[in-house]
Amino acid sequence: MSEDLYLELLDNLFDGVYYVDRNRVITFWNKACERLTGYSKTEVMGKSCSDNILKHIDSHGRELCIKGCPLHATIEDGKMREALLYLHHKDGHRVPVHIRVSPLTDEQGNIIGGIEVFSDGTQSLQTLQELEHLKNEIFIDPLLKIGNRRYAEMIFQTRLYELNAFNVPCGVVFLDVDNFKSINDTYGHLIGDRVLLMVSRSIASALRGTDTLIRWGGYEMLIFLPNVTPAGLKTITERIRMFVESSFLMIENQKVAVTVSIGSTLLNKQDTLESLTQRMDTLLYQSKQGGKNRSTIG
Structure with missing residues (x-):
């Protein structure tokens, strides 16, 4: 030859x-x-x-x-x-x-x-498979192609039922992109959208096949981690933070990178979606106050 x-x-x-x-x-x-x-x-x-x-x-x-x-x-x-x-x-x-x-x-x-x-090595997330099967754009964020807030409500009810009926634990992660407004102000909204895509894709790479990634709104994201231990929640949360921290775009020979602040918790049997998000929002605020680019678990 x-x-x-x-x-x-x-x-x-x-x-x-x-x-x-x-x-x-x-x-x-x-x-x-x-x-x-x-x-x-x-x-x-x-x-x-x-x-x-x-x-x-x-x-x-x-x-x-x-x-x-x-x-x-x-x-x-x-x-x-x-x-x-x-x-x-x-x-x-x-x-x-x-x-x-x-x-x-x-x-x-x-x-x-x-x-x-x-x-x-990408394994299709169960979330994306379900979204594709539903064929219903009502549950899909148009930019990031992940679940939206309405999809989060459906996943929350599923995970809460699994916890109450079968004692299947579920970790929940709430995060937002640090200083994202300055990215939009400096580079414009098109680059801001690319940064959000970069963040969501890096997070997806850090997750397991059964985990669910949601765009909660703006530059906030919510993640459901079924069947996870407290130690596992800590490990996955830190992996998410590191994966985002190590990701970057090159814009006209300039490196554009961001970090995320995170609040994580385990779902309680008495939780409502409102009580859950309030608890995580408090934990996220602690990460912001602690210097950003960190996670708080409670």
Whole structure:
């Protein structure tokens, strides 16, 4: 098989495939990489894979391009690796990907670089599946394509019934974007909308398949986490905060990033939607007063 035909086959694979040399400079970038990351071949070829491109993080929010890069480790020791990580999409949000890393060697067996193959690890949220099944835009936020406040009322009643009838616990997270007005004032509402999309997509990547993400209004979001322990609520809440903190847009070579303040609680059997949101609003206010970009659980 000729080299040109081999490269054409790689270019048309469903999975993303890219090569780097020993300095982690990208020397091949296929069409699936463009589709999954939003970055074109011309934007990345000849650049380091850590130059504001993929910026992989793990589930704890650690930036692996700075420390712990699987591709760098494979180039050093020649061992194959695989992991579930979260890459940075050009639109700013985080995308879960399953990566497989292998060394590239010359005819003498010397390592001359590495190859990473990655596939979309996104699991369709049960919320989106239900929304699609309903085929009813009355429950969908038109910008973010997630549930709206009316959908929240329906999910609340479901989770409250599960708690009272079967003792299935449910954690609830309430958050808003810190200093969002200044984003709109500085960059305009179109960029503000892109920031909200970035935030909602990064949050969705941090959630489980059974969790429900809601746009409560403006730049506030509500999340229902069924069957979660107090420890699990704390873990997921912190993951949400970290995922948003590590997301960013590049606007005319300027990095635009935001943080969120969060209030989290467990649903009580006596709760109404009003009492629940009042309790979470108080917790959110404590996070704001404490310096923002933090969570308060109560």
